[in-house]
Amino acid sequence: MNTSSPRPHLSATGLAVLLTGQLLPIIDFSIVNVALASISQTLKVTQTWLGMVVAVYGVAFAVCLAMAGRLGDNFGRRRLFGIGVAVFAVASLLCGLATSIWVLLAARALQGAGAALVVPQTLATIHVCLHGREHSRALGIYGSISGISFVVGQVLGGLLVTANWGGAGWRAVFLINLPICAGVLLLMWRTIPETRVEKAISVDVSGTVILALLTLCLLIPLALGPTMHWPIQLDMLLACVVPLMWLLRRVEINQERRGVSPLLPPALARLPSTRFGALIAAIMFSSWSGFMFASALTLQTGAGLSPAKAGNSYVSLGIAFFAGSLLTPRLVARLGNVPTLLSGCAVQMLGLVTLMATLDYVWPHPGLVNLIPATALIGFGQALIVSCFYRIGLSDVPASQAGAGSAMLATVQQVSFGLGPAVFGGIFSYILRETSGSYLHAMHAALLTELALMSLLCVRGILYHRWQQTLKCAPYNAAQQ
Template identity: 55%
Template sequence: MSSAKISLGQFGLVILLAGQLLLQLDFSIINVGLAAISASLKASETELELFVSAYGLAFAICLAMGARLGDNFGRRRIFAIAVVMFGLASLLCGVANSVMFLVAARALQGLAAALMVPQILATIHVTLSGRDHARAVALYGAIGGLAFIVGQVLGGFLISANIAGSGWRSIFLINLPICVLILLCVWRQVPETRGQRNVPVDWSGTITLALLTLSILLPTALGPSLHWSWTCLLGYVPILPLTALLWRIERSKEERGSFPILPPSLVRISSMRFGGLIAIIFFTSWSGFMFVFALTLQSGAGLTPLQSGDALIALGASYFLSAVVVVPRLSDVRREAVLVAGCLIQMVGLCLLIVTLEWVWPNPGLVNLIPATALIGFGQAFIVNCFYRAGLADVPHEHAGSGSAMLATMQQVSLGLGPAILGAVFAETLQHSNLYLTAGTTTIMVELGLMVILLAAAVHRLLSQRGVAPVSAEVEAMIVVPE
């Protein structure tokens, strides 16, 4: 049966979106448990960086593989396998008795997420059309903002409630009944679909990308604790050889008509390079900020997990309202102009946050952080909205799918590296000052500097694109955003 003729029912859509919500919750819920995990397992800031990064990097590296496995072997089947893997990984996280065990279990969770997300998007795209398709995609996009708010509050509540003495472990163990419910329903409610032809998995490209990412992550995360010794710095040596090897592998596959995860021909396109710059600067800063800010509030100011989660409600709510209400009304404005506005709004929020922390320390909380965090969230929605559309502006229509997949991989790699990179700045400053406020504000200032670079690049591109037609509606309609 052709997958295009299969219809996804309302309850089936709910099951798929429940899987997406589960993954998004698990990504945001972690930050409120950092202090509790550190105290329980005696984890250092460096070990926490690895713990947070493991999920995002495994997700990023295996994302393309997950999409191709679903196309080849059936999307419902791979989705169900991913749910089982995610439940098992959550159980392992919940019973972990060491940080390294927890890091490995989080990496398994990231792998499961990479298998699950592409099946959700692809099933929606091939089983729904017209208004039903538009509504499903809108719901999918809105889940990110909703999950951020729910994750912060739910995570704080679960840890503070200490149900049956589980403490931080409850934020992982709560995934188990949800996974069971999804599995019980998915076989009857979600139709099986697959691609029209088998597409080989780019194993050599995936493995090389993994090694390249680790050569950046490990020395950066371990640098402060090893005092940047020569043995630590040697960890950066493989970066250039691995980059050259990855380029050679991907170029060879593309020339043979295969399907590389990072097609070199797309890298030569100006807008794709600009999208990569947005990914490297913004998403690295975003995930790094969330990690550092959580440590500053909990380990520095002594906020409970619940209080720490509540302190970021305004950021999530502002992001959600901006993405749903404000940004859609700017569809006729050039993406680069929206990006400039988003950078400026977020930078004002970051400056206000530094001033606020200096003023209210050591008593930051929900109320006194609202102005700064609301501005940050409001501006972030502008930037995220521009990411794919600005990145795909010069991409030919027939390559829009490959381009969006490549940008998604770059986005997720940046999200995974963020805690290690900004976390290293935080840990290094903390070692020298022994003051969490100084470490937190210094890291925010570094993020502010990175945003200045992105703003300058956006302004330059806006000026250079005068008179050039914006990205077409046809390309925008082909964009698939695996958040």
């Protein structure tokens, strides 16, 4: 890493400020879920548009993520961190004041872009400014953020909407960001050192633009198609996906040949482990965000739970996720990455089946207590899968390209987070309409979709594991001959 000398140091206070900024964008993935029913009532929109509220944030986050990392390297990570927090704050204000779905969608996209500016600067600053035990400790805290933020987002969102302070209702889940962002901006200049690379790295603008177009051409038809009966305009958008994928591949190959750092490096995409890691991300994170979207609507609009009770229903999932994250290193050491991943898939699928049975039995009165067994299984299984995601995806990536590999997998991860609510929301809305408003049937359709995707991941994981075992046996067989 080409940084200025002497090496800057990040204090404990600076680390806390960084992680607070990191926490905000991740919380906003989950906090909005419990506000969806209230947003629907206020803005008079269907479940399809609610899915877009979640999706545009994730897509904007994903598309801007890799480029934001390069901008921080070139122009200063603290500076980009501050700009990202400021953009996130302005976007949160616009979300909180939105009076139409179009204003809310535009503000959510801006919020996603601000989040993308914040997140890569956090990990890069930790990597540059800390070393040894401090570095390991900081990474451990950083890694646990997702599990913590999940619980905080769901519970806090439910409490804010239910409390309805000052008549703010769902708007409070966005406005709560303002004082936190203000505190981060005030403290960051004195606690976070500025770092950047000595030699500027090129930004893959063309790759970023094509990826954005590709994602939108996939997102919009999948979200709106099932409820709009697939008009020709959506079919045309979907037809553009394959040509755009081809164009993105050609552009990235040309970037690589010219010595320019591509957004999605083709050399890394050719590695079997990285391709499998991308598949894990596509299935796991789209299923995760889609599940959260569908279950939030089912518990609130379908079962009539208050936002607070709906948010509290996920506490056991978050606790199990955190416990699973702590246990994963031991399981990986004993079983290996892929067997641990497959174990996580099995546990999560058992949880999904248990949830279907539970909803059938307790409907229309689901609650925190009767959902604990199913949600705990789902959370524990998710933790094993997520913890193995980067381990598998980066296992064959050279150390010199670890940053590029991480950025590529993170981009796939965030795109999947954005696509999940659109895909699952489209299926959910279609079944809801076809069954005359049966939220139980719509939720079952979403769970069956997730089961099918997880089954696909299991099959691919078994094939990948067999391929790995074949490679291990090949040198031995050659030696015998």
